[in-house]
Amino acid sequence: MEPPRAPVPMQKYRLLIHYRGTRYAGWQVQPDHRTIQGELQKAILRVCRQERSVVASGRTDAGVHARGQVAHFSLSEMRAAVGLRTSLNAILPADIRIMGLRTVHRGFHAQRDARRKRYEYRIYNGPVLSPFLADYVLHFRGHLDVRSMQTASRVVTGRHDFSGFTSSRSTVSFKVRTVSLSELSRSGLFLSYRVEGDGFLHHQIRNIAGTLLEVGTGRLKAADMQEILRSRDRKTAGPTAPAHGLCLVKVWY
DSSP states (O other), X not given: OOOOOOOOOOEEEEEEEEEOGGGSSOSSOBTTBOOHHHHHHHHHHXXXXXXXXXXXXXXXXXXXXXXXXXXXXXXXXXXXXXXXXXXXXXXXXXXXXXXXXXXXXTTOOTTTTOOXXXXXXXXXXXXXXXXXXXTTSEEOOSOOOHHHHHHHHHHTOEEEEOXXXXXXXXXXXXXXXXXXXXXXXXXXXXXXXXXXESOOOTTHXXXXXXXXXXXXXXXXXXXXXXXXXXXXXXXXXXXXXXXXXXXXXXXXX
């Protein structure tokens, strides 16, 4: 009787990924849809001849971009990081790029170890938007009261129950999150809403951005942000802002 074979040691790799989400149905693999995770896993299968799951710091929705997504996967063999990155990028579509790839200890987990994330929602508030920017910013032509929007953005800083800013389809029972930064700035005709926190609920940031636009147009007041938090009622907040204005910028570990 042959002795049992020793388990093959697994080598874990950490990825820094940039992607343009326009053509994809979000991060997570879905039947009959192109996704970021799906494209990465297909590339790993072709290059490494191994079916591996790529785990990200968090899932992004259809149309959302990233220039700071972090993920991991494991292989049953050691591969040179630089050569592996080059080989995977040669196969991946041009709108997905692995910007960094390195080995990490086996205990690292891209999702569970994430401590803070930063997202940015961008708005162009001019009469005509260049087609070269159309996939990356929300075009809003009307007048916006930026000062009121800035005041409203700061209200959500802190630890709150964000039920009022969460998708009505969310199945998450615990909806308390800590937002450490929530600020809106203007540079010329561009508005940028930056938000950092320990985690975000489904559509949370896009719902906050849509509500800030309602404040900017005068349909809501800055003080209404506090009432939305207090009510925990999604119907009291503004509409969900379109996905293409949102980008995952950075993840801290």
